Amino acid sequence: MTTPHAMSDLAVGNNSWMVDLIDQAAAGKAHSPTFASWLITRACQLKCYYCFADAHKKDPDELTTGEAMDVIEKLADAGVFYLSYIGGEPLMRKDIYQLIDYSTDLGIYTGIHTNGMLVKEGVVPRLRDVGCQILGVSIDSHDPLIHDKVRGVSGSLVGAKRAVIESVKAGMRCSIRIVVTPDSLPALPSLFHWARDVGVDELIIIPIFMVGRAAGSPNDRRMDIEGKEMFWRGLEILREIGAPLGVHVPEEKVACCVGIELNPSTDTFHAGHAIGFERSTGCRVGKFIINIHPNGDVHSCPFVHSRIGSLRDQSVEEIWGHPLLEQARREDMGCLARSIIHKGRPDVADPTYLRGTEELLAELGPDTGPAPIMIPLTEASAK
């Protein structure tokens, strides 16, 4: 028998460097982003009314497999810890397994975010084989009528739930991502309990941003302000439900994605653990994150639709030095996506960060625009 180790033996060194590293990033002093989300394709079978990427068809200038692998090498050389393939629907790219395999071969902690429609038998084992460590699934409600209405395709909840179950069964870390809308807000309690019951690891709660397919109504500014309030309300609901169960819902300074660890095994293990998000508050632009588009263009985050470079011909470090990111490190600007929604540009402070909701709504005057367009349901092609 080997001797059980004493913690004091291991404490000869400590891991304060890791905390320092995350603190440095939170202070805007990281030499490169720790996290990249990659909108790997804009192809998607669904028509979610809030889709920030306005995903439907593959872009004509989407990176080839070889070009995408070059980008992965650039991410690894820059020391990007965590890469999340998002879309669109990433599984619609035939080479997605090859790309995940390559990113994990280069040491990048890799996840994929899917709508679940293509997660059929054999898909999760194949994702595990190539080293994928997180499967994220978007769900809007436990009720198929609501989920399918939001998605614009009937039968879509079946695929999403199947993906969750398969992921949990295979022992792959699973997250459910919920965009808080008038449709999903009432569903949060039942989704929370279902997720815990089936063994999901984390919930990622996301505010609606009036960008992509959600944008274009004269009421965008009003809906953004109301959407932000709805997001805070959603977090409050989850905080009330989670507290008696020991589930902690982090506080955020801005209305942006929040990770909630559903089954914390220790007090140091949290959602966002791969990159230390639990130690970050406020906007992560210029500090933790970049977002890559299908053609290699880089934006400061998935919701800030303002190009800051291209990984076709620039390094990660060059792009990380972009003036917009430098400004975001220097100034506490709030959410740059909301700067664009309310001011038409990302390099000014987010008015919803500086001013109160009532004041902003009063300034906008009466609600004049039409309600968001609901896309008629079509039948799912893959059940």
Next chain:
Amino acid sequence: MTTNQTPEQQIADGNGLAGIVETLKAMTAVGARDRLWMRRKKNITIQYEFVADDAVHTYHSWVHDSDWKFGEGALADDDCDVILRTTPQVLNEVLTGVTGGREAMLNGTLSMRKAPSHPKLLLMRAIFNRYTKASERGDLVDLNAGSAGAGEG
């Protein structure tokens, strides 16, 4: 190899140090034949300090371009990019995916007393990931067959 048991079996049977040393040898053999590493020509030196049997047992792995070595003994701290201190069991759990590396660090069962740069941290994870995938795919080099060697394609 002093036994016909796999490293995992040795660790499960309590012979943790021997098991993890065999694992690290196999990891070196996997890396040495790896075309990706040959092409990318990266360098990293990792020192492993295993706490076992009331003592600390030190080994190191050294990768320079496509040349891979694994040996016993300590190097000068300045010559190491990463220094890991843990138990054989915990490193085995990290390599088999039972425990996340960051989780092990946060719960105090694995410490890095020399912190790597971001790219070096990724190189270390790349070595671990390539080994884990090769192991799960049944694609490990048979060290007993004497066919493993640096540069082998």
